[in-house]
Amino acid sequence: MTQTILIVDDDPVQRRLLEGAATRLGYQAICVDGGEAALAVLGEREPASLGAVVLDLMMPGMDGLGVMNAMQEAGIGVPVVVQTAQGGIETVVKAMRAGAFDFVVKPVSPDRLRTALENALKIGSIETVKRKSPRKAEGSISFPDIVTISPVMTSVLRIAEKAARSQIPVLVEGESGVGKEL
Numbered sequence: 001m002t003q004t005i006l007i008v009d010d011d012p013v014q015r016r017l018l019e020g021a022a023t024r025l026g027y028q029a030i031c032v033d034g035g036e037a038a039l040a041v042l043g044e045r046e047p048a049s050l051g052a053v054v055l056d057l058m059m060p061g062m063d064g065l066g067v068m069n070a071m072q073e074a075g076i077g078v079p080v081v082v083q084t085a086q087g088g089i090e091t092v093v094k095a096m097r098a099g100a101f102d103f104v105v106k107p108v109s110p111d112r113l114r115t116a117l118e119n120a121l122k123i124g125s126i127e128t129v130k131r132k133s134p135r136k137a138e139g140s141i142s143f144p145d146i147v148t149i150s151p152v153m154t155s156v157l158r159i160a161e162k163a164a165r166s167q168i169p170v171l172v173e174g175e176s177g178v179g180k181e182l
Helices: 012-024 035-044 064-074 089-097 110-132 134-138 151-165
Strands: 004-008 028-032 052-056 080-084 102-105
Touching: 004 012, 004 035, 012 028, 012 052, 012 110, 028 035, 035 052, 035 064, 052 064, 052 110, 064 080, 064 089, 080 089, 080 110, 089 102, 102 110
Parallel strands: 004 028, 004 052, 052 080, 080 102
Antiparallel strands: none
């Protein structure tokens, strides 16, 4: 399945360049010209349908920082790659504190864009898995979360539950890869 990238930039030339680069890299691109339009697209689409956002930091109206703040308030967890012509340390720090995943300086090379998008998409897919199983992501899985139909495994779980309630140390033995970490 082709990943979709939302490109947000007020400069039409820059939008076309990014769209062409994203398409050549095998992504589908949705282009908008400002922060309000970006939030409209993000609001009407399922967050999992967007792989990443390439966001210009300096735009008229709602700027990139405003978009990222609105995304956080709305609970939209799509990774954001910020781009801007002003690549000073202070700007980078502001963007990262606002929730940016990565930062690129205009004009971005196709190789740098590829790396930023690939990394953002990896993080995005990890976050999607974590959202789908929040208890497992927190490390708070419990016995009822373990699914089994085997009578032997059901018996093992009952014994493990009793052992978990006691203060007695337990050594779990077995071959590698058989699920001892549960």
